[in-house]
Amino acid sequence: MRHYLDFEKPIAELEGKIEELRRMSAPDGINIADEVARLIDKSAHQLRATYSKLTAWQKTQVARHPDRPKAKNYIAGLITEFSPLAGDRAFADDAAILGGLGRFRGRSVVVLGTEKGSDTESRVAHNFGMARPEGYRKARRLIELAGRFGLPVLTFVDTPGAYPGIEAEARGQAEAIARSIEACLEAPVPVIATIIGEGGSGGAIALAAGDAVLMLEHAIYSVISPEGCASILWRDAAQASTAAEALRLTAQDLRRLKLIDQIVAEPLGGAHRDSKQAIDAVGAAVQTALAPLLSLDAASLKAKRRDKFLAMGRGSLS
């Protein structure tokens, strides 16, 4: 069963009708085929129309779509010989951040991904993609390992944010995030970050201070969730859609503000309608972003990365 979002209702109805007609084995099959073709055309048209002008809040829902490919799907689709590595060597392994070695297009790389999980059981196991300090410390350890062996780092970011918990604070959540950002910035190897779904605040930037930051067409990236922002600034979480608009959290807004480097187009109707196509598109974009960085030595790579971030925020929308 396909999961439809609220605003996809007209599409759901059309696709439901198509399914119904297909199941019917009427004697005048030719007429049905025509009707099905007409409806398919109509629903594709509807899908295109809807997805070409998604609001920020609709994109937020698409970015959080339960069927949207998750970090583990990107790793499975793009990385061969993936060999998970675990733990921060101090406290625990954090299942909210996947990490390990593998090959991307034949090249040995370090991979990191915040993993939300895709059903109730795995969501709980991955803590809904909300990492604890040990997760960010694992990330830092693996980025440093990548640096020592000259391996590029690929990250796939999909997180509501860092986990807000008592233990997380006691173990230095803020310090762990700060060090992870620092590790990205200091890496003597290329760091390519892709925001595949939800780029939630500090928990996202911890893995996304890279040479190239890619963002899927309907992904979001924000300093605070629209719900959180609404409850603080509007004192009403129900104003989330208004807040989403105001926060300028879409890939298109971030590109316009020059805070990300590239937008990766999604299949028609969103990545959840064709995971393979979405994953392939990300693979191609990562390869294109990585290629020119491979010839740079550590010092120029770092300098270029610093300059990129230092130049940010001097522009504005208008």
Next chain:
Amino acid sequence: MSWLNEVIRPKIRSLFARRDVPDNLWHQCPACQQMIFHRDLEVALKICTHCGHHMRANTSERLAWTLDDGFNLIELPKVPADPLRFRDSKRYSDRLKQARDATRMDDALTVAHGSIDGQRAVVAVMAFEFMGGSMGAAVGEGIVAAGRLAVLQDAPLIIFTASGGARMQEGSVSLMQMPRSVIATRMVKDACLPYIVVMTDPTTGGVTASFAMLGDIHLAEPGALIGFAGARVIEQTVREKLPEGFQRAEYLHEHGIIDAVVKRTDMKAALARFISLLRIKEAA
């Protein structure tokens, strides 16, 4: 009309009328509710003379308490105000203007250079009174400027933090100040200069999760609230009561996140001592 109205009332009125003296002569301690005479409070560096509570201080007080006489403020680079053209119940540009009028500051960060007990230093101070000390492009740019100035002057960098976190009204632009401020701290470290963070009440969110937690030395004022997530958010997530003293300076010290809790009256001496202990090059 009785004689009461004519004689006693005016007298009573005149008693109350004497209250036209500024009502900030006496301050109430937010911790113990006791009243403290303003001059006593000034002499005590805004520490409650009854309970020792460290009250919030403003930027000029911080600078005066930390730097020797004759320090200079630097002009910080201008950044685009309101990059998102943000508006909630009010326009962000109006909120900014209001904050500027109320504080007579441009934004929530001030950078000065001078000396601490004779040793030169760059000191950056965050102003909680300016939109909760939130970090937007101006604060981030200021931290970068402070880092650059420290390198240029071959001086240690000291940052007094006080912040509610990111400035939501600048959206992702404010988020990007996290890596930008981290770069500033690296510039100072690359030059082998000490970077000391003094966390004051409150230091939370994106500020804590970036430059504030990357000091060579972390000091904090007694009782200061320091953390990543807000107490309310944590309570809603974990659905249990937060432990006593949670996210306070002493708690962080106990958990190994800060080096020492230092009383305000001892802070300048502590900074001077750490700088001189770390800067063997300069002493030689």
